[in-house]
Amino acid sequence: MSSIPSSVFVPADWRDFLALTKPRVMTLVVFTGLCGMLAAPVGVDPVIGFTAILCIALGAGAAGALNQWYEADLDALMKRTAKRPLPAGRMTRESALHFGVGLACFSVLLMGLAVNYVAAAILTVSILFYVLVYTVWLKRRTPQNIVIGGAAGAFPPLIGWAAATGEVALLPFLLFSLVFLWTPPHFWALALFVKTDYANAGVPMLPVVAGERVTRAQIGLYTIPMAIAAVAPWPLGLTGAIYGGIASVGTAIFAAYAAVVAFRHTRPDDAMKPEKRLFKYSILYLFLLFGALVVDRWA
């Protein structure tokens, strides 16, 4: 522990600023944004493409920082988040706010000036949606928080596509729908095995408010439209057989794992293995589908 008196100003470490951007979440955001760009029917200049992906990453980092700024009190109550820079006392809230706002403005400005204004506009909406709609408005108020808030994480493929083409089309909208509908089963699988953490923090996640039975049923229900959105680009002629094949098999596995979770009950001292398996596979699934989309486009 530090022996420095509390009255002395200790600057936050640069690693704490990095942690504020939620780098692990950023990985998926960057990947889906990149795939959205690479799946577009037009080529993009490598420097402009790199800048667009950098802006998506910075925008996601800014949203993550502002989320942690607003939720420092909640994070302190949960084991999973208690070691983050703000609840652990390694950074002042003011620093996090300035960092988040500065990064958000910079990412949008750079996107607008270097890439195009359509991509910059969608990036702005995605940051504002995550911070204002999800973090400030929904998260502490309703168990539907991650259903509506899931839209925030669904914007990157749309931004990537817009960065390449300067417009939006049906395929990126389907990709948006896919991530949007994937979010509830993904997060509720997590919420089932970290329920105590959310309950302690007073976050109205579905398992806390409505119970496990309802959550399990909702996981099963949301998997149906998600599966349709995942496979739809193929029969609609927007992608080829490579994507169609991988999406069909990957989605069938997802549906099977989700069905196991939907139809089981928690036993005493349950290790929640099916829920953990669904959560882990859901991440792989999204990587797989977006990867297949790019391979399909370039093969």
Place this chain on the structure above:
Amino acid sequence: MTPDDSNRIRAKQRARAMVMALLLGFLVVLIFFITLSKIRSGMH
């Protein structure tokens, strides 16, 4: 505050300044290449 504490704070400040310098350097290079790309696309 002991000399050790003071050294630790200085080390943190130095590391932050170094990271900031690297990021600014990267930004200068990036903007240079963005400018080149924009000029090139304007010529087509």
